[in-house]
Amino acid sequence: MWTSLHASVHHTIRSRHLLKRNQRLLIAVSGGQDSLCLTQLMLDLQPKWGWYLGIVHCDHKWRDDSQANAKYVEQLAEKWGIPFYLETASQPLKSEAAARNWRYQVFSAIAFTNNYQCIITGHTATDRAETLLYNLIRGSGADGLQALTWQRPLLNQIMLVRPLLEVTRSQTGKFCQDFQLQIWLDSTNLDLKYARNRIRQELLPYLQEKFNPKVESNLAQTAELLQAEVEYLEQAADELRQKAEVQTDEPENSFTLLRLNRQVLQKAPLALQRRAIRQILQQIMSNAPNFEHIEKLVALIAAPNRSQTDPFPGGVIAVVEDEWICLIC
Numbered sequence: 001m002w003t004s005l006h007a008s009v010h011h012t013i014r015s016r017h018l019l020k021r022n023q024r025l026l027i028a029v030s031g032g033q034d035s036l037c038l039t040q041l042m043l044d045l046q047p048k049w050g051w052y053l054g055i056v057h058c059d060h061k062w063r064d065d066s067q068a069n070a071k072y073v074e075q076l077a078e079k080w081g082i083p084f085y086l087e088t089a090s091q092p093l094k095s096e097a098a099a100r101n102w103r104y105q106v107f108s109a110i111a112f113t114n115n116y117q118c119i120i121t122g123h124t125a126t127d128r129a130e131t132l133l134y135n136l137i138r139g140s141g142a143d144g145l146q147a148l149t150w151q152r153p154l155l156n157q158i159m160l161v162r163p164l165l166e167v168t169r170s171q172t173g174k175f176c177q178d179f180q181l182q183i184w185l186d187s188t189n190l191d192l193k194y195a196r197n198r199i200r201q202e203l204l205p206y207l208q209e210k211f212n213p214k215v216e217s218n219l220a221q222t223a224e225l226l227q228a229e230v231e232y233l234e235q236a237a238d239e240l241r242q243k244a245e246v247q248t249d250e251p252e253n254s255f256t257l258l259r260l261n262r263q264v265l266q267k268a269p270l271a272l273q274r275r276a277i278r279q280i281l282q283q284i285m286s287n288a289p290n291f292e293h294i295e296k297l298v299a300l301i302a303a304p305n306r307s308q309t310d311p312f313p314g315g316v317i318a319v320v321e322d323e324w325i326c327l328i329c
């Protein structure tokens with residue numbers, strides 16, 4: 001059966017150039033409604049595109065039923081007649097972030113070993129809206145609000161692709177019902193101690209009911225707009241940084257890591273100054289620079305001669321020397 005969802009995902013993949021014909025694609029399947037919907041769609045689109053499909057599942061060993069969950073996905077892969085790859089965590093992972101990192105490493109490694117070019121995940125417009133809200137509440141800038149890109153490179157030149165970013169969770173739920181795809185219910189998704197679950201189960205329904213029934217799609221669209229703007233700004237900031245930055249490798253300057261030309265930076269708008277400075281701090285700090293770190297260094301662009309910062313994490317300090325900001329270790 002060919003539905004309007006098949007047509008719209010087919011159109012998205014084609015118009016956004018997400019995937020090519022005859023590629024080897026590894027679908028990440030948790031067993032939940034989004035990834036089951038995704039798999040059925042990919043199987044149905046496969047004859048048109050000539051893809052070679054496989055399924056990967058990660059058992060985080062978090063839940064008592066995780067092994068049964070993995071078995072269930074394996075049976076589905078068998079029923080669908082496509083290769084199945086399973087990786088089980090050797091020890092329970094400490095946090096959701098640790099689990100995600102491990103998962104993406106597994107995806108890239110399995111894809112690389114078995115010659116798949118892309119990993120496909122079932123992230124939806126709802127995930128995008130949830131991530132945007134989550135990051136907004138935490139005080140993120142536009143980068144965090146662009147929330148989930150259509151594609152990004154993983155390790156080993158494998159691409160991560162998310163073809164369902166314009167499809168909502170209620171659409172994937174209905175699709176699973178229509179196609180009688182039995183969903184594996186993840187009990188941790190119900191636990192309201194996680195902020196993410198409260199956003200999904202309490203905040204978004206509240207916004208839908210009291211403010212705008214289309215809030216999910218609208219927030220996803222905001223993320224989409226921000227994505228293009230962030231890409232543009234990052235590129236412009238990169239050019240500004242390259243113009244302003246002088247690497248110093250002369251022996252007499254061996255403690256000066258690099259110098260930044262203040263005149264070049266002064267001419268740029270604040271948004272680009274902040275981004276260029278962030279890129280520089282990313283080079284010298286082990287952790288991601290926060291808002292205060294960036295503002296401290298931006299302040300030196302117009303500060304009097306000899307002004308300086310206190311040390312950044314990692315020990316580097318910045319000092320104004322005439323037209324230069326010198327980063328000294």
Ligand SMILES: Nc1ncnc2c1ncn2[C@@H]1O[C@H](COP(=O)(O)OP(=O)(O)OP(=O)(O)O)[C@@H](O)[C@H]1O
Pocket residue numbers: 027028029030031032033034035036056057058059060120121122123127186189
């Ligand atoms: N354990 C897993 N094994 C393989 N892929 C996974 C796993 N967990 C998540 N994914 C992939 O990442 C996507 C998003 O993950 P998230 O945790 O938001 O999904 P979920 O709530 O489990 O969603 P879904 O309804 O697809 O199962 C999933 O759609 C799936 O493609």
